[in-house]
Amino acid sequence: MAVTEALSLFGDRWVLLVVREAALGVRRFTDLQQTTGAPRTVLADRLRRLVAAGVLEQREYVLPGARPRPEYVLTPAGRDLLPVLAAFSDWAARHLADDRPPDVTYRHAGCGGHVGAHLVCDCGAEITPGDQLVASVLREGAR
């Protein structure tokens, strides 16, 4: 199953946080470590996995007067995870509405408006959160 497989990659407390930080432009190991709070060992491992999965790309960066070091940049596939992050962010904002405001919101580069993930049908209709039921199907082969 495709989603099962995706979850064996992303089903982890840190992975999506790393992706989010990468989307925000954080590229360096220690910066990622700071912003995500992941322990170094785990971060090293997750970066490896994400690179292997084609979500991040490892490059070199050279600060003037320093030896080259690796940095991690989202690939197109990685950027394509933004809807997932936005959907999570929306959900968190709506349903675990604790005190503090959302830490990160997604905004439209053009107009500055808030960007959220919405369910849209190929027919053009937007599925309202209400009950215009989204039926889901198609489990054929054995597992």
Place this chain on the structure above:
Amino acid sequence: MAVTEALSLFGDRWVLLVVREAALGVRRFTDLQQTTGAPRTVLADRLRRLVAAGVLEQREYVLPGARPRPEYVLTPAGRDLLPVLAAFSDWAARHLADDRPPDVTYRHAGCGGHVGAHLVCDCGAEITPGDQLVASVLREGAR
């Protein structure tokens, strides 16, 4: 951080699978165990957590001539996770395009069309996966 918190609940290989199966109408312990493949101990724990988080609700069901047993049904908050699932499913279909077709797709109850998660700005513009860059900001407080 809100998302961090959400990930400490959903950042797990099984939780979202359970939610997906619940969305597909699977309600009973053993059925969930079968369809997700989660070990019983883990499933029991995850169900507890999801109920505590208000994503699932535990009810009783009674089959004729059997004692009442618990079943697990998505709450509105749980149904609200569908965009996350759809976003994942889309991503998986696009980027880990391995052989087998997607196991589950999300369809519009009205027209039967495929439903996907899209980034939509409050201004109404749909963010194309391309590069109409989605800037993301607002990290204020300390972590």
Place this chain on the structure above:
DNA sequence: AGGCTGAGTCCAGAGTCCATACTCAGGACT
């Protein structure tokens, strides 16, 4: 030569995961 820094690795204790076996409640069968 020695120091500094970013990017890791090593290690040991703590915490999770998973498979297998066991329990428990109530209806059905004999």
Place this chain on the structure above:
DNA sequence: AGTCCTGAGTATGGACTCTGGACTCAGCCT
């Protein structure tokens, strides 16, 4: 009345993973 059956778990213990702190390593700079 006792036994069996079933769904929904719990108990247990070995394997695996996380975590935080100490250690390493490469290259520039003095």
